[in-house]
Amino acid sequence: MNKERLLKIIEDMKECVADIDECIEVLGKDNNDKIIIKLAKSSLRQLFVSFHTILEDFSSIVLKELKKFKVGITLSESLSILRESNVFDEETYVFLEKSRLIRNRISHRYKEPNHEELVTHIGKYRDKLDVIIEIAKGYLNS
Numbered sequence: 087m088n089k090e091r092l093l094k095i096i097e098d099m100k101e102c103v104a105d106i107d108e109c110i111e112v113l114g115k116d117n118n119d120k121i122i123i124k125l126a127k128s129s130l131r132q133l134f135v136s137f138h139t140i141l142e143d144f145s146s147i148v149l150k151e152l153k154k155f156k157v158g159i160t161l162s163e164s165l166s167i168l169r170e171s172n173v174f175d176e177e178t179y180v181f182l183e184k185s186r187l188i189r190n191r192i193s194h195r196y197k198e199p200n201h202e203e204l205v206t207h208i209g210k211y212r213d214k215l216d217v218i219i220e221i222a223k224g225y226l227n228s
Contacts, residue, residue, distance in 0.1 A: 087151045087225060095144050096222050102137045103215045106208065109133065113205060127201050131192050134204060137215070138189040141182070144222055148173055151225070161186055173221065181214040 109130040117123060138161070145164040149155035154167050165186065169179040188207060191197050199207075 087147060087228065089226060091143075091147060092222065092225055095140055095147070096219060096226075098140045099137065099144075099215075099219050099222065102133055102140060103219065106130065106133045106137070106215070110205060110208060113201075130201075130204060130208075134185075134208070135189055135192055138186065141218065144218075148225065151228075174218075178214050178217050178221075181211040182218075185211070 109126045112122060112126040113130070142161050142164070145161065145168060146155060146159075148168060149159070149164060152167075152171055152173075154171070156163075162183070165174070165179060165182050168174050169176070174182065184207065188199050188204065191199055192204075
């Protein structure tokens with residue numbers, strides 16, 4: 087496994103999650119600054135999408151390690167294979183599938199989730215972001 091690439095993925099995940107946390111914090115405050123709120127909402131959407139882009143990179147290197155990588159594989163297929171290979175537990179897989187669908191709605195701008203839906207989703211599954219980072223870290227020692 088390319089450890090340098092994996093380290094970069096882990097760093098990017100950590101930074102992205104820290105930025106998501108900051109956006110959630112800003113949005114949770116009683117703030118009357120409409121520009122700050124607008125920027126935080128926009129940033130949260132983009133960070134959520136970015137996390138999934140990083141997740142795709144992580145998935146591809148793990149699939150290569152498992153010798154299950156295919157050119158053109160979708161994130162949905164990747165997550166399913168990673169679940170079957172016990173890389174992710176069932177709860178984490180369910181979170182990732184729900185997140186993937188929300189990410190698609192944001193990226194492709196159809197039935198875009200409203201701000202409250204995204205914040206609720208992140209709040210409900212926030213711990214799973216850390217679980218994914220820990221799973222990635224586990225591959226540093228393999």
